[in-house]
Amino acid sequence: MSNRKDNEFDVIIVGGGITGAGTARDCALRGLNVLLIERHDIATGATGRNHGLLHSGARYAVTDRESATECIEENMILRRIARHCVDETDGFFITLPEDDLAYQTKFVESCTAAGIRAEIIDPKEAIRLEPSVNPDLIGAVRVPDGSVDPFRLCAANMLDAKLHGAKILVYHEVIEFIKEGDTVRGVRVRDNRSREIKDFYAPVTVNAAGIWGHHVAALAGANIGMFPAKGALLIFAHRVNSIVINRCRKPANADILVPGDTVCVIGTTSTKVPFEECDNMYVTPDEVDLLLTEGAKLAPALATTRILRAYAGVRPLVSADNDPSGRNISRGIVCLDHETRDGIKGFVSITGGKLMTYRLMGEQAADLVCKKLNINKKCETAVLPLPGSEGGKTEEVSKKIWSVPSAPQKAAAGRAGTRAKVIPLDNPLDQALVCECEEVSSGEVRYALDHLEVDNLVDLRRRTRVGMGTCQGGLCACRAAGMIAEARGCAEKAEADLKGFLNERWKGMYPIAWGNTLREAEYTQWVYNYVLGLNEQ
Amino acid sequence: MEFDVMIIGGGLAGLTAGLALQEKGKRTAIVSAGQNALHFSSGAFGLLDREDPFGAVAELDEDHPYARIGADSLRTFAEKAKGLFARAGIELNGNPLGNGFRLTPQGALKRAWLTLPEVDLFPDEAAVKGHKVLIVNLLGYLDFNTSFLALGLEKKGCTCRVETLRLPEMERLRQNPSEMRSVNIARVMDNAWVKVAGEVKSLLKDEDWVILPQVFGLRDATVPSQIRETVPARVLFVGTMPPSVPGMRTQMQLKRAYEALGGTFLMGDEVLSAETGEARVRSVETRNIGRIGAKDFILATGSYFSKGIASDMNHVYEPLFAADVIQDEGRGSWYDPNFFNPQSFLSYGVATTPGFKVLKEGVPFENLYAAGSVLGGCRSLALGCGAGVALVTALSVAETI
Incomplete structure (x- = not known):
């Protein structure tokens, strides 16, 4: 495989949510050469928009036995492999x-x-x-x-996939499938930032795009009733x-x-x-x-x-009946081989399911991919801990890295687990807090900017929790935007990002803006739109 | 305790009313719960974000305080405001009968009326074009965004160079992850400013402007001008993220001037309830003092931030007197989904008679006046009239009393 071109892979995974991340990790651990493409950032769809509940399965025990059993099994697995997220x-x-x-x-x-x-x-x-x-x-x-932190879980799966050779392209969107007859040979994607068009090839493409998988399947010529x-x-x-x-x-x-x-x-x-x-x-x-x-x-x-x-x-x-609420549709996993289902070769969809069963979904998808590639490798995702979760109780992690950990060091270890050791947090400048509500330090922000595929402030929030606390970015957004401007040498984009970030925060605030939230909103309005004059820029 | 006038709120409106009334020989007291809008001041006062603020009064909604005062009286109060500050020892920059511009931390120009002494007021946009600018920040200080400032200035045809100072005096602050904030730095700078001025002087090459963050002169208001005397270029002090050092110092200066005139400033106290009857306020009950009586009362409690007005799921209300509040029905109409568009909720506040007597169920209190941002109908952020409304309505109410 050494003479393979750099746009050729064993498998292409479409979708950077938890399902795509879990599938990418599984395939990468089995030795496959993986490309994952995501049109926005990681965890922007349902992955980042749920309870963060580590289901026991009890909720489904009476109505959906299959989902309940899957949940409890995965629940016990995640406690072992993702302890820093749980x-x-x-x-x-x-x-x-x-x-x-x-x-x-x-x-x-x-x-x-x-x-x-x-x-x-x-x-x-x-x-x-x-x-x-x-x-x-x-x-x-x-x-x-x-409870489980879905951003952290998704990021840890992505990271492990990367550590095992996977290539991850965020802000890349599939615009068409490259087909030869009834066989999918790859995908044509658009870089949503540069607008550049690129082609990637692989014998198997996995559709793991969540609700958008309906559209992705349609691009390949298949119909999933979602x-x-x-x-x-x-x-x-x-x-x-x-x-x-x-x-x-x-x-x-x-x-x-x-x-x-x-x-x-x-x-x-x-x-x-x-x-x-x-x-x-x-x-x-x-x-x-x-x-x-x-x-x-x-x-x-x-x-x-x-x-x-x-x-x-x-x-x-995935639709099963005419239930208008969707409550009675199974939360079960749907793994579709479009070759047997629709006569489209080299194309697989993994959908349905839920955050709790993402790993099992990844396993089922990877099993099918391996079968198609004639590779006989066993799934290891249920036993190998995710990066950050190797050994030790979460509370003890910071003490293993720093003998007397400071508050920002403890906070970083709480988020990154044992991976906190790679974040520069030794000197006071690195420990200076960017976000006081969530105790996010300058070192964590710089590390994320340098190593975690951050394009903008909202991406930074998903990886560090900057702006997720009580003030909803009232103060830290401007600080973090300044750091992005310096790190990237592009103040113009950072300023546009800051506006985007404030609007994204406001979108979640105005539906519940009364009482202290309205106070906070007034303050933020005056600071950004009057003192800074950001609305004029 | 009995006073002629009891002022509830120690922000810009309350202090202005207190100063004006003390000058008239009234015996007054101010109850101040603590933080107010001066703590996130831009360092400049806005009267109205229009080229000709007085000419534009006719275009304002009839509820707007300026519409009630009228353009002629607005001129008189505008001039009086600058004089009142001067007597309190604060020489504001600017012509009270016109507008200029201030430089924002994003490097934008925003219309301003009068500015605090260290804040430059530019006559027009051309005054900010084509300069060579040295922007100096302090190492590790994240609340002064030099990249954005430089970007804004470069868009205006300036060339910028950014330098960062590392001062041993700040090392102790740096040891604590949350200490690098404006006021803490300003406390260090009260003593270390001479060194900063010296370092800036040595960094200077061919620049004609130097920009420093507003972290100088918290205790001693003359420090910014002393720095200006040391550095052989025009030195501008540009705003930081809150709290505002010039704003906090101004609040302290006004408080001292008010006390020097014999006013009673009840710091850290809070009005808990009021005794009213027959459309009059009889007394208020404060946390520390208890009952305080007065002939007249001024409600200068500010807006949401200062808790002068509050809200629940479905209503905006005035918590102390349950005064009438100008507002839209139904939460759905309070907001615009775009953060950068004008927001309706920012215009809500207390309803008054044209003479600023507070209304309750449509009936005015005979001896309760409202001044400043507690007033409804201002749209003060969109119109850039926050400080102007505070000063002018406070002076108007003081004159009526």
């Missing part, structure tokens, strides 16, 4: 006075049958363990739910609960509250949306009202807790 919180399924307590019995039986530990606990004990829970609860079941189901969520400024809280009833709106880092997230709604809207998800006042009303039933404190932002994602469900 928070082992446990979860409650609570029964409120208006719910049917009889459902609890069925729920526990179904969990047990699916291999999910489900333990009925006394409501008083539930309140003692999770003081934020609605004190009116009449029943509680404890299950092994947790069902774009919008889910809206709210992030609160405090970690109100320390244990995931769910409702013990059939899955419905706004019935999961997940703690993550210093915040918590309530969601979701479920509404079918047209494909045209998938690129521009916004949250309506009605959705906010519904999320708050239902959320306060799980934890009454939510009614008075500051909301940081509202956001929405689109689940890449």
Whole structure:
């Protein structure tokens, strides 16, 4: 393979979400020469727009046994391979006075049958363990739910793929498939920044584009009946609960509250949306009202807790019936060999599924790719830890790197795990904080700019959490933009980025801008549009 | 405790009203909860973002405070404002009857009316063209973006060189990851400025302008002019990310001048409730002092940031008197999805009579006046009239009382 051209690969993966990242990692670990292309940045679709729930599978135990079993198996795997992305919180399924307590019995039986530990606990004990829970609860079941940082998980998979030779091209979009007869030979892509057109070749192309996979498949001449189901969520400024809280009833709106880092997230709604809207998800006042009303039933404190932002994602469900809400469609994995299904050779789609089952999706896709390439290599993603998660408890990682870690060093280790050792954080200049809310230091920002394929401020936020805290970028956005300008020597682009970043933050803020969020918004408006005069630029 | 006038709020409007009333011989007190808009000042005051601010009054909505005052009185108050500051020891730059421009930290020019002493006021856009500029920052200081400043100036035909100073005096600050902020640096610079001036002088080549961040003169207002005397080029001090060092110093200077005139400044205190009846305010209850009575009261509590107005999911309200608030019905109409477009919520505030008496359920309080950004109908960010409204309405209310 040494005389292969640099635009030839064993496999091309389309989509830089968690599914694409997991597939790329799996293929790269099996020794394949991998190219991953993503039209925006990593984790810009549903990957970055969900609860960050490490499902135990209990939610699906009654209605979808297959998904439930997949979830609990993957849950246990992620605790081992992605420990720096996972928070082992446990979860409650609570029964409120208006719910049917009889459902609890069925729920526990179904969990047990699916291999999910489900333990009925006394409501008083539930309140003692999770003081934020609605004190009116009449029943509680404890299950092994947790939380997972999807950005970190996606980035770690990408990084491992890269460490095993994969090439990753962000801001590259497939514009057509290069076909010979009924065989896909590769893809023609456009660099969305330079507008340059490039061709890449591989015997197999994997469509892992989430809801946009519908469009990608159509480009190749295949039809996947997808069902774009919008889910809206709210992030609160405090970690109100320390244990995931769910409702013990059939899955419905706004019935999961997940703690993550210093915040918590309530969601979701479920509404079918047209494909045209998938690129521009916004949250309506009605959705906010519904999320708050239902959320306060799980934890009454939510009614008075500051909301940081509202956001929405689109689940890449595959249509199975005429259910208008999408709630009853299976969350199961759909791995399509378009050769047998549609007569298109060299083309595979991996879709359906969920964040929790991304690794298994990657495994199934990689198995199919290997079969097509006649390669007999076993999947190793379930046993090899992701970069950052090798050995040791997360809390101890910073002490192994620095004998007396400072607050910014601890924060970096919390995000990057053992990979924090490669981030320059030894001198005071590197430790100077860019983002106070999230304790992101200059060293982390510089490292991300130099090594993590950051094009703009929003990309930087996905990799470092800059601007994700209480002030939503009020101060740090300008600092980080200045650092980008210096690192890249292009102030003009950095200034345009800063405007883009502020608009992106505002998009999530205005649906919930009242109280302190409105105060923050007024302040940010005056600083950027008056003191700095950014609106004039 | 009894006063002639009790002023709620120690920002620009409250202090201006206090100074004007003390000069008239009234016995006044100001309750100040702490931070106010001077803490994120641009270093310049805006009257109205129009070439001819007085001529443009006729175009304003009838709710706008200037429309109520009228162009003629606006001129009088505008001139009075500059005089009042001068008597408080602050020589503002600019002609109170006209507009000029200030240089923003992005290197943009924004219309300004009067500026704080160290902030340059340019007569026109041409004054910023074609200069050779040395921009000097302090190592590790992220809140002064030299790249953006240089970009903006280069677009205006200037050539820029950026240098960074490493001062041993700042090493201690640098040891703490969150200490490199304007006010902390300014405290160091109160003593270290001589050294900075010397270093700047030695860095200077053929540049005719030097730009420094606004981190000088927190304690001693004369430091910026002393630096100017040392460096053989025109020295400009350009804004940083908040807090604003010139703004904070100005607030302290105004407070001292107010106290020198016999005013009572209740720092760090807060009005918790008010006793009202028969369309009059009888007294207010503060956290530290308790009941304070007065003949007249001025509501100068600012807008959202200073908590002069607040909001819940569906309403914007005035928390102290439940005064009427000018606002749009329904949260959906409060915002524009584009951050850089004018935002409706920024124009909300207290409704008053044309003489700034506060309305509650349509009925004015006989002895409660509103001044500054608590007032509704200003659109002060879009119109660039925030400081102007604070000064002018405070002077107008003081005259009425």
